[in-house]
Amino acid sequence: MERIDQVKGILLGVLSLTVFFFIWQLIAWSLNSPFLPGPYEVLQAFGRISTTGDIDGYTLPSHSLTSIYRVALGFGFAGLTAIPLGVFMGLKSSVRSLSTPIIEPIRFIPPIAWIPLSIILLSGLWRYIFLIWIGAFFPILLNTIAGVKRTSPVLVDMAKTFGADSSTITSRIVFPSALPEIMSGLRVGLGVGWMCIVAAEMIGGDPEGLGRLIIKYANLLQIDVVIVGMIAIGIIGLVLNYGILTVEKRLFKWRVEVKA
Amino acid sequence: MERIDQVKGILLGVLSLTVFFFIWQLIAWSLNSPFLPGPYEVLQAFGRISTTGDIDGYTLPSHSLTSIYRVALGFGFAGLTAIPLGVFMGLKSSVRSLSTPIIEPIRFIPPIAWIPLSIILLSGLWRYIFLIWIGAFFPILLNTIAGVKRTSPVLVDMAKTFGADSSTITSRIVFPSALPEIMSGLRVGLGVGWMCIVAAEMIGGDPEGLGRLIIKYANLLQIDVVIVGMIAIGIIGLVLNYGILTVEKRLFKWRVEVKA
Amino acid sequence: GVIFPREAETVRIGHLTGDLHHLALFVAMNQGYFEQYGLKIQLKEYVNGPTLMQAFLSGELDFAYVGAPPAISARAKALTDAKSHLPVVIASVNLEGSAIVTREGIDTPEELSGKNIGTPGTGTIQDIMLSIFLRERNITVTKSPMSIATLPLEFSKGTIDGFIGWEPAPSIATVQSGAHVLLTSHDLFPNHQCCVLVVSNKYLEAHQDVVQKFAQVHKMANQYIANNPESAKQIAMNVTGHSSEIITLALSHIVYTSTPDPESMKTFLHSMIDLGVVTTVSHDQVDAFINAFIDTRFI
Amino acid sequence: MVTAIELRSVGKSFESGKETIEVISDITLSVDEGKFVCVVGPSGCGKTTLLRMMCGLLQPTSGKVLVKGNPPDPKKNRFGVIFQEDSLLPWKTVLDNVKFGLEVTRNKGNTDSIAREFITMVGLRGFEDYYPHQISGGMKKRVAIARAMAVDPEIILMDEPFADLDAQTRQILQKELLGVWSRFNKTVIFITHNVDEAVFLGQDIVVLTKRPASVKATVNVELEYPRARLSPPFISYRERILKYLQEEITAL
Amino acid sequence: MVTAIELRSVGKSFESGKETIEVISDITLSVDEGKFVCVVGPSGCGKTTLLRMMCGLLQPTSGKVLVKGNPPDPKKNRFGVIFQEDSLLPWKTVLDNVKFGLEVTRNKGNTDSIAREFITMVGLRGFEDYYPHQISGGMKKRVAIARAMAVDPEIILMDEPFADLDAQTRQILQKELLGVWSRFNKTVIFITHNVDEAVFLGQDIVVLTKRPASVKATVNVELEYPRARLSPPFISYRERILKYLQEEITAL
């Protein structure tokens, strides 16, 4: 039964994608603009870039891996900084009220707006890491704080009556209890961080990376390759998101909500 | 009592901002780099840009208003398209399964990645609208769908037994019941849309807008003004967010959750 | 005004960020030539030539000061598209005016091999000239495309070993960060056409009179630069905010002239076809293409 | 007497995936106008399904459901349905909730004063401007009843309306319901789990078998209203119906 | 006899904003080792506050709380506290929940086998690998009891542990608790709302006044275990305590 639904879902998906590509092709034909390639041209460009590479010789897989590597580093740093800070801020309301006036305006500054500062203060890989970090940091931080604040005080009291010290309470009660929120913060943060890759790579510096690929071919006015890059970014983002979702479902079997 | 807490909160906020600016000033002094202005220089730049304007003569308020106007239009379009589509998709599961394979990869394509296509296919105000629209659209859409799906079937059946037709049910049951989710989608969407303003304005063209201000002065390597622009974006984003939050709280007095 | 309502007589002019090649534009504004001819102008600034040309094609600009190669590749790409605004060259802006600067230890072109060299973006005239040069010498480098303002900065931080860029970027690096000029664009390609003044073909059809006036303004401005080097230099310093030392050095690399040079544009186009940057024009179409591209009636 | 609701060998099954669940096997039943009929049956036997077919929310798989001779259609018939679940609109006040039914049925009269009248009738005067989350479960049920009654329904269908309430509130509402019914003389179908409630309220009591439901028995309760719960005939009716039900439950 | 817990004119008040709420006015009390003491009092009088002071979660505002002669300190004394609320870690299985207390108290023995022993003792053998959301409320309480007992506590403090449970489960757990207590002979402080429960369980029953709490009376229940709930002396103890409470509640 579930099987049938799955197959049906896949068939429907294929059908709608087919229709989508068909309409796109029709529009491309009717406009006949050199700047709006149809799906067939994009497919050709995809094949070309995947195998023989771009104008500098880098292939699509190598662009993708480069971007994934950068995002992984920036995201890793975001996790390593935001989770401990979030736990700390969640535990101490005084730290929270002290840092809110600083953090709140900063979190509404888009990552791209940090580009000029990052160009001046950082270079090389660190700049990518910084720009992705700044995108991923706040979702993780805010979710961690929320998760920590939602820790049931009874559980903390329970541990205290067994003589647990505060580091035990943090690691064995507060952290596991906040973990579902932290994970969903990580998921959102990874999504945002991934979306910062184009911003991070548009500054330039290196010829590799999906964002760079897009900008390179936008400058060459070869929109088919630009679309290849966009689709690659969209699909990788999707896959990363579902990856974490799957981990969440595995990890939090004990949560009734996740099961439902 | 609440008064005292408020005053205390404000004092703490002022204190922490003071410490923050003080540390920043210390770092700026010790590094003594022409590219890392201290808060005092930024304040001076703020005064200069606010009153006499930038190199092209546009003042900070006029930059801000221009950006707000563009975001308002893009955000307005996002609301006008995403809410009806979201209600429709929320009501029809077949539409949902047909459109998911198209929408899911697209929503992970960052707004900046649309810049090349938007430059070629659109111009002037429409390009700003499009880039902000694409940022704000998905949060509104996904929240609207979630809200509609969460409509209690009993309420729908109740309306049906009074002979309500489907348009009445949509407008009088489904829509109001999904409104809290729609509003929070609007809030998130406005935040994202606002954060797209730098991306939208970085292409260049018009000399006005906060994003343009940042990029203009980044090219001139005058980082003090860049920071003025960043702070303006951060604070306006914050204010917009709290504005919608306040509206939400007013509107949804009937929701016990919002009150708590 | 918030949305920039477009009045009929206002001409929209695109130019590049901090580009001294466009000194004629700043001189014309400074000297009030546009007002003199009854032209109201609106300036629009872009990070590099390709980006400017994308906006140009979509009809966002009437005139533009831009490098010849981006204009050529945009025209080549959009030639078959009736809706696009095709660029037509009505005057030259300058010849030469770019340079490769490098750090100590890179003193011959051969020593570029394997180094990290910045460019102001894929498809810019500098990028293309560098590619041509490297191909001829059979040298490979890692190209680092970035915005023009970033090039001297990254050089000073040591992220790149050198770069090619339009003036005053090479002179900034020379004066501020101890770079030295490895090759000027004169060495790469003597007397090559650099920036051109283009007008949209649609605009040209509708407003020949305005185009005529604009060309006149442009010619006057270039003459002014030739006749008053000191005050032109002052204008350049005011516009860019750079020191006299940088500007003097930069201006010494630029040749301001209003007469376009079709031959060097043909050479560019041949090379761009070879590089794969232009895919819609073949070698035997180059002459016809460039002849249609240039309209010398107004100069 | 005129027949208000007629079920002619009605059957209903649901498809869920590959499986087909037969919920109602074959029910034939006719309810005269003005009658108060209670329906009891084991949990999950199909009572709610039956009620949903009576007001046109579900279509029978076989057989016919007729309301005044035609298939039920809420756009033509006027139903007053009280669901077991909370069916108040949480974003509307008590007054606006009661007005909702009136507005939807395109009642052109003064909806405001009609609504207020029925709010008074269910004893909620003074609570007009409260939101549902500010009133108790028993008060919510009263609002639902006021909303259903306000549209002047031909038929009132109630699905275990008092199941969630405590015993005291429950008995008060039962009495009030009988009062309203005797005053307006509507046809009432009242579904319940609770045998005591059924005997206290119903003129006829339809006992359903376990799923797939059919009619196990129809009991005519010949007692005057108001009925005394501790009187011997009341208890004997109760025992009789409980016995029918017990047979069904042990047969599960 | 050794005194396990001693309260010397203990007072406690809370600051909330500008206001100061006095919750406990003056309580002097001493509990001998091995005793089963029940504490009853009107709702909100400060029973939980009292218990939290006994295990060191709260400090008294005035007076002294002493456990074996020293201020209570969970790092030195071993407490077994059973909270009214569900205090199981939802991300741990039953076994790991029971092991939690052992691990925290740095019990170096074989925590696994000790935990399994106590799980068996509370009748949950076979449920070791279940998560809290998969078991019923009564089973959760048993797990909490097993966890508290497993650390071999000197003092067991229970805060209305059976309040949420249905009557039947409640009575079973009461009997089991008495069994455990008589076997291990621990000191137990048992807080409850329920007078029946207090008389069934306690050797001494401390009745508190309404807030701010002080000791209204201490009743020594001289009945053998197991006590019969319907026996006349049981009922008379109940009535007596109920009377004390009634006085406090009407005085509210």
Ligand SMILES: Nc1ncnc2c1ncn2[C@@H]1O[C@H](COP(=O)(O)OP(=O)(O)OP(=O)(O)O)[C@@H](O)[C@H]1O
């Ligand atoms: N839409 C549906 N799809 C599939 N099965 C359904 C559907 N609606 C009801 N059922 C099944 O039909 C059976 C009867 O449901 P119904 O709600 O009518 O019972 P009920 O007698 O009202 O039960 P209760 O006393 O619990 O209210 C149940 O087993 C239920 O699972």
Ligand SMILES: Nc1ncnc2c1ncn2[C@@H]1O[C@H](COP(=O)(O)OP(=O)(O)OP(=O)(O)O)[C@@H](O)[C@H]1O
């Ligand atoms: N941390 C606190 N801050 C302020 N007031 C408190 C605090 N803890 C408890 N109180 C107040 O102290 C009073 C007694 O609370 P406590 O929980 O001890 O009562 P209780 O007797 O356990 O009540 P119940 O029978 O409902 O469990 C209550 O009125 C409560 O509002």
Ligand SMILES: [Mg+2]
């Ligand atoms: Mg039912």
Ligand SMILES: [Mg+2]
């Ligand atoms: Mg308590």
